[in-house]
Amino acid sequence: MRNRFACLCTLGIALSGGHGVHAASSFPAHRGTSPWSFTSVAEPSSRFVVNDTDSSTIDVYLLRSQGPIVIDVKTRRYIGPTDAQGHLLNLPQLRARGIVGDTATITLPAYDVDETTPPNTDCDFDGTVDQLKPEIDDLYLNGEKIGTLTGGNNRWLQNAFSVPINKLKFPSAPGQTATNQFRLDIDVGNKDAVLSSGVVGCDRWAVTIDWIGVQYEASSPVVMVHGINSSGATFGGFQNGLQAQFVMANDISINLTDPVAPDPVPPGCPDIDYNNSIKTNVEQLRRLVPVIAEKFGSETLHFVAHSKGGLDTLGFLSSTASHPISVRVGSMGGQFVRRDIEGRSLVTLDTPHAGSVLAQFGVEARQLTSLQALRANVTAAAAKRFEGAYYCDLQPSRASSFVARTQLPAGVEAASIASDADCDGDHKIGLWATCPSGHSEAEGFPGGALMANRLYRMIGTVSTVEITVIPIRFAPDEVHVVTEPTTSFQTSDTIVSQASAAFYKKSDITGWHHVNVHSRENGEAIATDTQAGRLSSWRKR
Incomplete structure (x- = not known):
C-alpha cells in the first residue's frame, strides 16, 4: 500500500532486460519499471502502436492531486476516410469486408492498484478514522470511459481492455498521423469523500503506468503494378472498382521505365542492360514501394500486377527475402519504429508466367531490317516496329526459367487471373460479339477487331517461331x-495465353482482353473475392 504519507523510493522489482530486436524491426528498448516490456504483447508495428516514454506522467507514481495521467498514442496507419474527429467512416462495410477488425485491444501495466486493500485511514489527521473507498482508477480513451484498472497492493499487473474499433482515431489521409489520447483519473472514489472533519476529498491512493499499447487488425494497402508500355494510370478504372468495395488504401502511383534502347538494337538477346528489363524494374520497385508503404504507414502490402508487371513484382517480392527493405511506420521516444516490408498477397492479371510467342517474334525480328520485316509478314513487321526491352525476358523459355527459380517469400498468398477475350467460344475476336459484361470482344483494343483477332488466332495456333535470312547477291535477301x-x-x-497466365491459384474469366482486363468491374470482383478469402485473402491481413 502506498499513500500520501509514504516517500517515493526505488521499486524493488527487477527490470526486464533490453529487448533483442529481430532483423525485421527496429524500435527503442523498453525503458520502464514494470516486469513486462511492450514486446510481451507484440513488437511495435503499424498495427501495434506504443507510447513508452513520451509523456511526463509515464513511469511516475502519482496521487489524484498530481494527476491525471495523460498519454497520447499516435498511429500513421491509413485505412480510409474519417469524420472530423478522426473516426472511420463506413465502419459496417469495413468490418464486414475484413478491412478492419471489430475491436482494438488496449494494454497497460499498472503498479499498486489497491482495489482490494482496506481503505480506511485518518486522512484529515483529526484522530478519527475516515470511511474511504478502495482504489478506483478510471481509464478514458478520447474522453470516453473504457474501463477501470485492476491490480494489487505494491505489485504490477498488466491490464487489457477490448474496445470497439469505432473508438479509435485514424489518419484522415495517407501521410498523416492520428492521436488517441488516454487519460487515467486516479482514486476517483475518494475525490468527494466527506471526512470526519467535514473536509471533502482525500488523496488516498497512487498509481504508476509504465506504457500503453494499442493493437488492432486491418487489411493491408493494395499496390498496383502495370505492365509493358503502360503506367499506373491504366489502373484508374480498377482503382474505382476497389474503392466501390471500400478498399480505400490503394495506390496507382508506380510508373516503371524500361532501359534505354541501344542504337542499333543488337540481334538476339546479348547480356546487356536493355535485355534485362525485369532486373531494371525490380530495382525501380525497390525504390518506389517503400515510399508507398511509408505513406500508408504500413509495412504489409497486397499487390495486384498486370502483364509483365506480375513478373516484375514477383522479382521484387523475392528480393525482399534476401535483401529486406526497412520502412518507417511510427515513432517512439524520438526514434522511428521501422519494420521490413512484407508482401501479404500477389494477384496477377494476365501475366505471361510462361512467356508469349509474341515476344519470341520480337526477338527473331531483331535480325531484320525494317524493309525485310515488311517483306516477311505483318507480324514480323509489327514486332520490328514495336521493339521493346521486354522481348528477351518474355520469351517462353526465359520467362518460364525466371518463374521457376524465383520464389515468393513464405506467407505471400498468390493467385492468377487468366482471361479469354473470346466470349462466344468461336475462337475469334469480333467487333459485334457482345460479352456478358455488355461490351464487345474487341472494345477498346488498339487496332480494333482486325488486330485483336489476328493476335488471338496467332497465339491460339502458333507455339514457336523462327526467322532466318538468306543473303542473295544483287537481289533482296x-x-x-x-x-x-x-x-x-x-x-x-x-x-497472353490462359495457360501462361494461370500459374498460381487461378481464376479463369472470359470477355476481357489484355488492354481492358484491369477494368472497374474486375476491380470490384477481385476485391469481393479477396475479401471473402476465395481468390486470396485480404481480410485483416
Whole structure:
C-alpha cells in the first residue's frame, strides 16, 4: 500500500532486460519499471502502436492531486476516410469486408492498484478514522470511459481492455498521423469523500503506468503494378472498382521505365542492360514501394500486377527475402519504429508466367531490317516496329526459367487471373460479339477487331517461331518465317495465353482482353473475392 504519507523510493522489482530486436524491426528498448516490456504483447508495428516514454506522467507514481495521467498514442496507419474527429467512416462495410477488425485491444501495466486493500485511514489527521473507498482508477480513451484498472497492493499487473474499433482515431489521409489520447483519473472514489472533519476529498491512493499499447487488425494497402508500355494510370478504372468495395488504401502511383534502347538494337538477346528489363524494374520497385508503404504507414502490402508487371513484382517480392527493405511506420521516444516490408498477397492479371510467342517474334525480328520485316509478314513487321526491352525476358523459355527459380517469400498468398477475350467460344475476336459484361470482344483494343483477332488466332495456333535470312547477291535477301503449330487451340486475352497466365491459384474469366482486363468491374470482383478469402485473402491481413 502506498499513500500520501509514504516517500517515493526505488521499486524493488527487477527490470526486464533490453529487448533483442529481430532483423525485421527496429524500435527503442523498453525503458520502464514494470516486469513486462511492450514486446510481451507484440513488437511495435503499424498495427501495434506504443507510447513508452513520451509523456511526463509515464513511469511516475502519482496521487489524484498530481494527476491525471495523460498519454497520447499516435498511429500513421491509413485505412480510409474519417469524420472530423478522426473516426472511420463506413465502419459496417469495413468490418464486414475484413478491412478492419471489430475491436482494438488496449494494454497497460499498472503498479499498486489497491482495489482490494482496506481503505480506511485518518486522512484529515483529526484522530478519527475516515470511511474511504478502495482504489478506483478510471481509464478514458478520447474522453470516453473504457474501463477501470485492476491490480494489487505494491505489485504490477498488466491490464487489457477490448474496445470497439469505432473508438479509435485514424489518419484522415495517407501521410498523416492520428492521436488517441488516454487519460487515467486516479482514486476517483475518494475525490468527494466527506471526512470526519467535514473536509471533502482525500488523496488516498497512487498509481504508476509504465506504457500503453494499442493493437488492432486491418487489411493491408493494395499496390498496383502495370505492365509493358503502360503506367499506373491504366489502373484508374480498377482503382474505382476497389474503392466501390471500400478498399480505400490503394495506390496507382508506380510508373516503371524500361532501359534505354541501344542504337542499333543488337540481334538476339546479348547480356546487356536493355535485355534485362525485369532486373531494371525490380530495382525501380525497390525504390518506389517503400515510399508507398511509408505513406500508408504500413509495412504489409497486397499487390495486384498486370502483364509483365506480375513478373516484375514477383522479382521484387523475392528480393525482399534476401535483401529486406526497412520502412518507417511510427515513432517512439524520438526514434522511428521501422519494420521490413512484407508482401501479404500477389494477384496477377494476365501475366505471361510462361512467356508469349509474341515476344519470341520480337526477338527473331531483331535480325531484320525494317524493309525485310515488311517483306516477311505483318507480324514480323509489327514486332520490328514495336521493339521493346521486354522481348528477351518474355520469351517462353526465359520467362518460364525466371518463374521457376524465383520464389515468393513464405506467407505471400498468390493467385492468377487468366482471361479469354473470346466470349462466344468461336475462337475469334469480333467487333459485334457482345460479352456478358455488355461490351464487345474487341472494345477498346488498339487496332480494333482486325488486330485483336489476328493476335488471338496467332497465339491460339502458333507455339514457336523462327526467322532466318538468306543473303542473295544483287537481289533482296530471302526471309523465311517458320512457325510450329500448337497441339490444340490456346485461348488467350489476345496477348497472353490462359495457360501462361494461370500459374498460381487461378481464376479463369472470359470477355476481357489484355488492354481492358484491369477494368472497374474486375476491380470490384477481385476485391469481393479477396475479401471473402476465395481468390486470396485480404481480410485483416
